[in-house]
Amino acid sequence: MVIIMRTDARQQEIDHVIDLVQRSGFQPFVNHGVERKVIAVIGAMDADKVQLADRFSLMPGVERVALISEPYKLAARASHPGGTLVRVGAVTIGGPTLAIIAGPCSVESRQQTLSTAEEVKAAGANLLRGGAFKPRTSPYAFQGLGREGLEILAEARERTGLPVVTEVMDPHDITLVAKYADVLQIGARNMQNFRLLQRVGEAGKPVLLKRGAGCKVKDLLMAAEYVMSEGNHQVILCERGITTFEDTTRYTTDINAVPVLKALSHLPVVVDPSHATGDWRYVPAITRAAIAAGADGVIVEVHHNPAEARSDGPQALEPARFAALMADLGKIARAVGRRMPRKG
Ligand code: PEP
Ligand code: MN
16 A cells, blocks of 8 residues: 655654554555655555555545555555666666666676776766676586675776676675675576565665566566565666577567566666677667667676676677667667766
């Protein structure tokens, strides 16, 4: 249930509503919108919910009460109709300026990461990606540089000013990763690792939540709800391709998910064309499609020598190709009323 207060509601009226929410055995989450306050009511719903909604709707200062049948309440569009802005340093995700997150799949070395960071920045990226803890299908494959990788990412941030997005796979690593990262990435394989979601919800850093390859849009929203119910509402949703019967590409980009997520939720949405296609040749087209469909940004893998990459080489764009894509993307961005990040 969501209680939408009148624009002229007095603080005392808001306090009374919050008080009744609590006395009724529910947890209130107050969204301080620019225009009005919206109070999300969280808790197990029973048969009394209609009666309770009627009671709230009669209280002074209340404009209306919306019963949300979906189980995701904090993530639902109705709980924050204006849309959430996720702030990462000087970058705002979810506003008119696109989030262009780029960098290697894995941090492989200091030199590789620093040079790639400089190159993606020069091409127009406003955030840096790079994995220090890698979720690999094989336990024998490169697992990432761990702490050393995080230190390299922090140095790349210092040199370029680009905030760092990096994956955390294990609740035990959250404190360490949060010390270096600006955005904690939850990988597709961990989208339903509910303990991990709860712990990142407590970490107080923005979260980039990737959709599991076998998960529905509504599962993704429930995963976001896990993070948000711990008090962290700074969540970015990421479509990164789903498993279908189609095998000409690694996964299938669910482009539908972009407008659907924007309709169902107030959280920013980005698309990962690299993992979604698994093939650098298709990355530019899917990047353009994502922005045209209304995504708030993209996360793209870039490598200066894809043939030598220690993970995901076949889907990595060389820096020059990434720069050409960025130059091209401005036209699409303008056509849908968005802006590319300012360079430099
Ligand atoms: C990644 O971003 O490098 C990654 C492993 O992505 P995903 O979790 O979407 O497979
Ligand atoms: Mn990758």
